[in-house]
Amino acid sequence: MMLRTCRVLCSQAGPSAGGWQPLSFDGGAFHLKGTGELTRALLVLRLCAWPPLVTHGLALQAWSQRLLGSRLSGALLRASIYGQFVAGETAEEVKGCVQQLQTLGLRPLLAVPTEEEPDSAVKTGEAWYEGNFSAMLRCVDLSRGLLETPGPTGNILMQLKVTALTSARLCELTSWIRKPGASLELSPERLAEAMDSGRDLQVSCLNAEQNQHLRASLSRLHRVVKHARAQHVRLLVDAEYTFLNPALSLLVDALAMRWNSPGEGGPWVWNTYQAYLKDTHERLRRAAEAADRAGLAFGVKLVRGAYLDKEREVARHHGTEDPTQPDYEATSQSYSRCLELMLTQVSHRGPMCHLMVASHNEESVRQATKRMWELGIPLDGPVCFGQLLGMCDHVSLALGQAGYAVYKSIPYGSLEEVIPYLIRRAQENRSVLQGARREQKLLSQELRRRVLGRGLRVPH
Numbered sequence: 001m002m003l004r005t006c007r008v009l010c011s012q013a014g015p016s017a018g019g020w021q022p023l024s025f026d027g028g029a030f031h032l033k034g035t036g037e038l039t040r041a042l043l044v045l046r047l048c049a050w051p052p053l054v055t056h057g058l059a060l061q062a063w064s065q066r067l068l069g070s071r072l073s074g075a076l077l078r079a080s081i082y083g084q085f086v087a088g089e090t091a092e093e094v095k096g097c098v099q100q101l102q103t104l105g106l107r108p109l110l111a112v113p114t115e116e117e118p119d120s121a122v123k124t125g126e127a128w129y130e131g132n133f134s135a136m137l138r139c140v141d142l143s144r145g146l147l148e149t150p151g152p153t154g155n156i157l158m159q160l161k162v163t164a165l166t167s168a169r170l171c172e173l174t175s176w177i178r179k180p181g182a183s184l185e186l187s188p189e190r191l192a193e194a195m196d197s198g199r200d201l202q203v204s205c206l207n208a209e210q211n212q213h214l215r216a217s218l219s220r221l222h223r224v225v226k227h228a229r230a231q232h233v234r235l236l237v238d239a240e241y242t243f244l245n246p247a248l249s250l251l252v253d254a255l256a257m258r259w260n261s262p263g264e265g266g267p268w269v270w271n272t273y274q275a276y277l278k279d280t281h282e283r284l285r286r287a288a289e290a291a292d293r294a295g296l297a298f299g300v301k302l303v304r305g306a307y308l309d310k311e312r313e314v315a316r317h318h319g320t321e322d323p324t325q326p327d328y329e330a331t332s333q334s335y336s337r338c339l340e341l342m343l344t345q346v347s348h349r350g351p352m353c354h355l356m357v358a359s360h361n362e363e364s365v366r367q368a369t370k371r372m373w374e375l376g377i378p379l380d381g382p383v384c385f386g387q388l389l390g391m392c393d394h395v396s397l398a399l400g401q402a403g404y405a406v407y408k409s410i411p412y413g414s415l416e417e418v419i420p421y422l423i424r425r426a427q428e429n430r431s432v433l434q435g436a437r438r439e440q441k442l443l444s445q446e447l448r449r450r451v452l453g454r455g456l457r458v459p460h
Contacts, residue, residue: 020373025362027442029397032104035450041390042443044084045436048426057423074415084390085422087412091142094412097389098146101408105400108146109236109386109407111159112139113421126216132164133220137227144231154380154405157356160224160235162248166217168240170210171247191254195222218251225255229268236301236356239272242311242323249287260297266382267354270299275335276308276325284338288345288353298345301356301386302338304331306425335364340371346382347375356407358386360436365395369404379403394442 030038047053053060064073087097087108098108112135143158163171174186185203194201195218202211228235237252239245252271259268273284284300291298308324315322325331342355357368365385377383384405387396400406411418 020370022366023369023398023402025365025394025398027394027446029401030394030442030446032397032401033393035447038443038447040080040084041393042440042447044080044390045440045443047080049436049440054423054426057426058420061419061423077415077419081422082415082418085388085411086418087389087410089412089414091145094142094410095146097410104397105403105406106396107154107157107384107405107407108143109157109159109409110139110143110146111409111411112136112161112164113411113413113418114161114164126213129165129167129217129220133224136160136165136224140224140228140231140233143233155354155384156231156233157384157407158228158233158235159238159409161238161240162221162251163240163244165220165224166251167213168244170213170217171240171244173206173210174214174247174250186250188250188253188257191218191250192257194218195254196258221251221255222258225259225269229259229264234266234268234270234299234354236270236299237272239274239303239305241307241314242277243314249283256291256296256298257294260291260299262295262297262352264297266351267297267299270301270354270356272301272303272358273338274303274305274307275338276305276331277311277323278325278334279323281334281337281341285341288341291353292345292349297352297354298349299354300342301358302335302342303358304335304361332361332364335359335361336367339364339368343368343371343375343377343383346377351382354382354384356384356386358409360387360392360395362395362438365399369399380405391436392439394439 061073061077064076067073068076087094087110094110101108112132114132114135139158143156147156185205190201193199194215198219201215201218203214206214225235237248240248249271252269255269256267260266271287273280275281288298288300305324311324312322314320325334339357342353345353346355357365359365368383368385371377372379372383380403384407385396385399386407386409387393389408389410396406396408411421413421
């Protein structure tokens with residue numbers, strides 16, 4: 001029955017030689033999931049759409065531990081939020097989750113749930129960053145090991161959070177140094193040379209301690225990418241706050257000079273571009289043209305963005321211009337323009353240019369699939385799609401069953417590591433959680449259909 005259902009979905013939804021056929025995101029693929037999974041998804045998404053739970057999540061977690069005890073509180077979390085959004089704690093649990101995804105035509109994009117918050121005074125010291133470095137290496141190995149499980153082939157991708165390996169404060173300072181007219185000591189070429197040769201790098205604007213941390217950070221980044229390249233794992237560098245992004249782009253450019261050269265087999269280091277920032281389209285255009293001129297492969301994860309409230313708060317505090325788009329419609333227009341730019345790049349440069357359309361927005365996904373057909377970009381080519389584990393399954397499943405490459409962003413780890421991470425992500429993605437009403441409606445319809453015993457919606 002499962003195989004027959006998949007064939008029906010593919011024949012209905014996939015692009016055909018006779019013309020582009022729009023995908024249907026009506027929840028028809030939900031029948032591939034069990035009733036328990038759908039029930040948990042509906043309950044958890046409704047809970048996460050309740051603003052007080054997101055705002056006071058950490059306090060509520062601490063309160064539940066005091067009231068119920070760690071064991072019962074942990075069991076409730078595992079049965080709900082943790083179980084919905086996290087692959088598990090051990091390698092075996094992660095592999096089990098990935099095997100389930102693979103049977104649905106979906107692929108894993110592992111994420112280590114650790115980072116330094118810019119205003120954190122606790123997570124400092126080289127030992128903390130070295131611990132994160134070891135966790136990143138283990139994530140590379142785990143990502144590579146997942147290839148051994150049966151399922152769709154394709155690129156092995158993994159998320160990389162730079163502020164887990166280098167101080168956010170140093171990134172902020174480096175971003176200031178990189179402003180026009182400031183010091184020219186920091187360049188992608190100089191950083192790439194320092195990483196490749198292992199020579200000491202001295203920046204006059206930094207003190208001795210900061211220079212030492214910069215050298216250690218460059219070493220960690222270089223060794224992670226070197227190990228990932230050896231294991232055939234491509235790294236997608238996460239975007240962060242605006243005041244950190246110039247430094248992150250500098251580091252990605254330096255890594256790209258070494259690892260995205262034509263002889264390396266496509267981009268091994270990708271950057272993330274946030275469409276909700278006003279200057280994103282122009283920065284993306286310049287970066288794509290620069291990579292083309294240099295003959296470098298170019299990898300991009302395109303997102304709408306998750307730090308809206310924080311960005312506006314920082315701009316008000318410093319009395320600077322708000323860097324974000326004025327409203328959701330303007331952000332959608334920006335995303336559409338960036339998507340068109342990148343799909344055109346892919347059609348011109350082929351395997352030298354890769355794109356992940358990381359979006360929960362149905363119209364953006366439809367635009368991408370239509371333009372792929374019009375530009376002749378194959379379904380199994382250099383364009384893929386990405387959504388969060390536990391969310392937007394009505395889109396992910398429809399794409400996967402139609403033959404597109406679809407990745408689910410998958411955090412993993414212990415409750416103590418992951419729950420604070422999930423709460424921060426929920427606080428950053430309030431609009432996504434509150435905008436999941438359509439998914440909730442589709443889940444309710446599917447569960448109601450099952451309760452009433454109407455059978456499969458797929459024609460026989």
